[in-house]
Amino acid sequence: MKTDIEIAQGSVMQPIEQIAESIGISEDMLELYGHTKAKIDLTKLRDRERKGKLILVTAITPTPAGEGKTTTSVGLADALHRLGKKTAVCLREPSLGPVFGVKGGAAGGGYAQVVPMEDINLHFTGDFHAVGVANNLMAAMIDNHIQQGNALGIDVRKITWKRVVDMNDRQLRNITCGLGGKPNGVPREDGFDITVASEIMAVLCLATDIMDLKERLGRMVVAYTREDRPITASDLHADGAMAALLKDAIKPNIVQTLEHTPALVHGGPFANIAHGCNSVLATDTALKLCDYVVTEAGFGADLGAEKFIDIKCRAAQIEPSAVVLVATVRALKHHGGVEKAELNHENLKALEAGLPNLLQHVENVMSVYGLPCVVAINAFPTDTERELGLVKERCRELGVNVVLSNVWAKGGEGGEELAVEVLRLCGQTNHFKYCYDENDSVIDKLSAIATKVYRADGVELTAGAGKQLKQIVELGYDKLPICMAKTQYSFSDDAGLKGAPRKFRITVRNLKVCAGAGFIVALTGDIMTMPGLPRVPSAEKIDIDENGVISGLF
Numbered sequence: 001m002k003t004d005i006e007i008a009q010g011s012v013m014q015p016i017e018q019i020a021e022s023i024g025i026s027e028d029m030l031e032l033y034g035h036t037k038a039k040i041d042l043t044k045l046r047d048r049e050r051k052g053k054l055i056l057v058t059a060i061t062p063t064p065a066g067e068g069k070t071t072t073s074v075g076l077a078d079a080l081h082r083l084g085k086k087t088a089v090c091l092r093e094p095s096l097g098p099v100f101g102v103k104g105g106a107a108g109g110g111y112a113q114v115v116p117m118e119d120i121n122l123h124f125t126g127d128f129h130a131v132g133v134a135n136n137l138m139a140a141m142i143d144n145h146i147q148q149g150n151a152l153g154i155d156v157r158k159i160t161w162k163r164v165v166d167m168n169d170r171q172l173r174n175i176t177c178g179l180g181g182k183p184n185g186v187p188r189e190d191g192f193d194i195t196v197a198s199e200i201m202a203v204l205c206l207a208t209d210i211m212d213l214k215e216r217l218g219r220m221v222v223a224y225t226r227e228d229r230p231i232t233a234s235d236l237h238a239d240g241a242m243a244a245l246l247k248d249a250i251k252p253n254i255v256q257t258l259e260h261t262p263a264l265v266h267g268g269p270f271a272n273i274a275h276g277c278n279s280v281l282a283t284d285t286a287l288k289l290c291d292y293v294v295t296e297a298g299f300g301a302d303l304g305a306e307k308f309i310d311i312k313c314r315a316a317q318i319e320p321s322a323v324v325l326v327a328t329v330r331a332l333k334h335h336g337g338v339e340k341a342e343l344n345h346e347n348l349k350a351l352e353a354g355l356p357n358l359l360q361h362v363e364n365v366m367s368v369y370g371l372p373c374v375v376a377i378n379a380f381p382t383d384t385e386r387e388l389g390l391v392k393e394r395c396r397e398l399g400v401n402v403v404l405s406n407v408w409a410k411g412g413e414g415g416e417e418l419a420v421e422v423l424r425l426c427g428q429t430n431h432f433k434y435c436y437d438e439n440d441s442v443i444d445k446l447s448a449i450a451t452k453v454y455r456a457d458g459v460e461l462t463a464g465a466g467k468q469l470k471q472i473v474e475l476g477y478d479k480l481p482i483c484m485a486k487t488q489y490s491f492s493d494d495a496g497l498k499g500a501p502r503k504f505r506i507t508v509r510n511l512k513v514c515a516g517a518g519f520i521v522a523l524t525g526d527i528m529t530m531p532g533l534p535r536v537p538s539a540e541k542i543d544i545d546e547n548g549v550i551s552g553l554f
Helices: 004-009 016-021 069-082 096-101 117-121 127-147 199-206 210-219 239-245 280-289 301-316 329-335 348-368 385-396 407-426 442-454 463-475
Strands: 030-032 038-040 053-059 087-091 112-115 154-159 163-165 175-177 188-190 192-194 221-225 230-232 253-257 262-265 292-296 320-327 373-378 402-405 459-461 482-485 506-514 519-524
Touching: 004 112, 004 117, 016 030, 016 038, 016 253, 053 069, 053 301, 053 348, 053 407, 069 087, 069 112, 069 253, 069 292, 069 320, 069 373, 069 402, 069 407, 087 280, 112 117, 112 253, 112 407, 127 154, 127 163, 127 199, 127 221, 127 239, 154 188, 199 210, 199 301, 210 239, 262 280, 280 292, 280 301, 301 320, 301 348, 301 442, 301 482, 320 329, 320 348, 320 407, 329 348, 329 385, 348 373, 348 385, 348 442, 373 385, 373 407, 385 402, 402 407, 442 459, 442 463, 442 482, 442 506, 459 463, 463 506
Parallel strands: 053 292, 053 320, 087 262, 087 292, 163 192, 320 373, 373 402, 459 506, 482 519
Antiparallel strands: 030 038, 038 253, 154 221, 175 188, 221 230, 253 262, 506 519
């Protein structure tokens, strides 16, 4: 059996100009990065109206068994393309941290991939580098301001801005910098986040144009004075330089799937510590050019879909027409208590025990957000008819259809049944709504997410978070949406609670204002903004030969 990278390397790609032309992007609107990838100059599309229907692909709570959300997104887009629909898929760019850590690649799988797969997974068009440099310029300017006399009165104990690197490196979570005497800066405690957790990444993905980007960058709160007055990037005159560094990164990237469906791959905020969606500009561009746009939101629907709707849709004034909720029988059995090594055996009892996880996600999509939904079962050879029948029966009780997806093995052909159901749902009238009103109090917004989406009994704030909340209200930031930073492995803030747990409360230990992005980050449980590498990182398997052929990405 061929690996993902072998399948990708064996594909014959069309010139990117041809792919772009298929959805109305002329050659003079492209900035080429070789023959198979390009950036889009949006000048000629600025005044065009959106015409497409947006399809959101999300998933059950992730497990080590895998779900296949990106693979399903790509395969669905290919299937719609095969059915004669003008379609594009909008995805995030992979972070190097997970690529070399656990994932080993994030461009789909099997015969449902975006290509050139190696380029997309490794550096791509340099967007993440630009975000990292802009972020670290801001950090350097903060410390330089303090070194040069600190006219703004920044309290070195209240600097909230961290440096970033696009790699999982736990050693950098907490550092001491400025050592070596007066010429080398003011000694202080600091730390690194992963690049995709930078507020600049969120700003890039929510900005509507370069001037909106610059204004958002200027609003970012980077530190506080001894009197708790916020210091912004514009106070330090850093917004213009950061925007200049991001002038190319803000332009969406266009590539193609194995079946030559246009793919806009742009931006990459994490969904467990940021808002987890590709850029507004990429989605907006696709909606202006295509009849159907498939996009995904990171991790399970409790994180990715919630933030997609309550943050991205609210900011961009867009509405999904349908939702695809991806699951596997294997993953549901894992939620039912089966260890990974035993998932290939039929186990109806464990499946029954794990199904509440899927059903809760489905209920949330339909009841909390008022959207039509289809469950896509990512097919595995070990799935039995009785297992598939049980999933269909339980979902039918909620009025939701289940479709078997074979896109990994068959590409777009294996997703045609799913595409037909999605088209049916897109023709229905929905009752789209948000989980909360942005004018609600911070506590009410936190409680709405916790009780409606997670099914928690409520929210508790630590003493430190309570002080931060008081400051947020006093500074007038309390009307911003909430970005929950929570483990992706459970509806709760405890990664060990599988399935659909009850009788728990969500503990918020930190509230951070991201005024540029336009949301408040609520850190829960033991979530980290700088991941670490696993015991055996994927980096150990990635290699290159004398001909420049890369192996080990999967």
